[in-house]
Amino acid sequence: MTSAVLILEDGKKYYGTGLGYQGTVLGEVVFNTGMTGYQEVLTDPSYTGQIVTMTYPLIGNYGITDDYAESNGPKVRGFVVREACKMPSNWRNEGTVDEYLSRHNIMGVSGIDTRSLTRRIRSLGTLRGAITTEEELVANPDSLLEQVRQMTTNGPExxxxxxxxxxxxxxxxxxxxxxxxxxxxxxxxxxxxxxxxxxxxxxxxxxxxxxxxxxxxxxxxxxxxxxxxxxxxxxxxxxxxxxxxxxxxxxxxxxxxxxxxxxxxxxxxxxxxxxxxxxxxxxxxxxxxxxxxxxxxxxxxxxxxxxxxxxxxxxxxxxxxxxxxxxxxxxxxxxxxxxxxxxxxxxxxxxxxxxxxx
Structure with a gap:
């Protein structure tokens, strides 16, 4: 288990555990209120460039299967959950969310208060943010703030x-x-x-x-x-x-x-x-x-x-x-x-x- 932190452009920090790929990623932090369909969310091209927070607290309980993908792989920039299920129960299951994100080099963070994060976005509006598992940045996430605040969230690309x-x-x-x-x-x-x-x-x-x-x-x-x-x-x-x-x-x-x-x-x-x-x-x-x-x-x-x-x-x-x-x-x-x-x-x-x- 690797320590991770999500830092928002207003300086708010959420500490948790790394999910999927390890490193640092920046994106626009948004939330999705769906109770199911997390793999369809991960693979929806409309989420390109975004760090998606799932408001439902348990994600991954029915696992991953290629039949649920809406494109050729995850398109999100990052993924934020309260709890990532480690033992999915589904006869079609082909792996966990953690394994799926790792395989596609997508970063995530679990174990944070997603209710607090969602309420913050609802209050302040969509925010730019960064997820990191790099030890020196987890210890000093404020060093990412300037980079986060200067990030461009849109563009024809x-x-x-x-x-x-x-x-x-x-x-x-x-x-x-x-x-x-x-x-x-x-x-x-x-x-x-x-x-x-x-x-x-x-x-x-x-x-x-x-x-x-x-x-x-x-x-x-x-x-x-x-x-x-x-x-x-x-x-x-x-x-x-x-x-x-x-x-x-x-x-x-x-x-x-x-x-x-x-x-x-x-x-x-x-x-x-x-x-x-x-x-x-x-x-x-x-x-x-x-x-x-x-x-x-x-x-x-x-x-x-x-x-x-x-x-x-x-x-x-x-x-x-x-x-x-x-x-x-x-x-x-x-x-x-x-x-x-x-x-x-x-x-x-x-x-x-x-x-x-x-």
């Missing part, structure tokens, strides 16, 4: 590091759809195949001309990490294509659509991350429990006259969905494909299929 490097095709008998990959989760692709779409996945920086050369019947924008303003080339591409194609987006894709329509975006105080966020469908007045993972939102005061809010977050009234009144375009801020989380919002995939086939 976040999406560039998780988007696909080449175009690939997933055949289907349904509508032909091009998916712009900003850091797509595997369950999104599984859902698209389940609905029978003929899917071509392209990098985030693909031009409108290149996309139209694929003769799609629709454009789908995936989730991804960071600030939507860091991908202006994608915003320009979507702005051009929304005049000729049905367009749908989720998470970062939702924000990119918003920017392309002329909306403004802003950073939330501490973001929405978890599998239990209540969202109201304004048209039906029904409430759905949703899976979310984002730190930015669309400013509802900036919606153009031809754009309406279709979904609203019940906790803080933020915009959770948009629809263009005179064009086949809509988006949602949350993850209708879940993984982890509820499947209440799968109907949105049917909705986009109807838009493409009408």
């Amino acid at each position: 976040l999406v560039r590091t998780v988007t696909t490097e080449k175009v690939y095709h997933l055949p289907g008998q349904g509508p032909k759809v091009v998916v712009m990959d900003f850091g797509i989760k595997q369950n999104i692709l599984r859902m698209l195949q389940e609905y029978g779409w003929d899917v071509t996945v392209v990098p985030s920086y693909t031009s409108a001309k290149e996309i139209m050369a694929l003769a799609p019947g629709g454009l789908f924008l995936s989730n991804g990490p960071g600030d939507p303003k860091d991908v202006p080339e994608a915003v320009a591409t979507v702005r051009e294509l929304m005049n000729v194609l049905p367009v749908a987006g989720i998470c970062l894709g939702h924000q990119v659509i918003g920017l392309a329509l002329g909306c403004e975006t802003y950073k939330l105080k501490f973001g929405h991350r978890g599998a239990n966020h209540p969202v109201k469908d304004i048209g039906s007045n029904r409430t759905f429990i949703t899976s979310q993972n984002h730190g930015y939102a669309i400013d509802g005061r900036s919606l153009p006259s031809n754009v309406e809010m279709t979904h609203q977050n019940i906790n803080d009234d933020t915009v959770e969905g948009l629809r263009v009144k005179d064009r086949p375009i809509f988006s949602v801020q949350y993850h209708p494909e879940a993984a982890p989380g509820p499947e209440d919002s799968r109907y949105l995939f049917d909705q986009f299929t109807r838009l493409m086939t009408q």
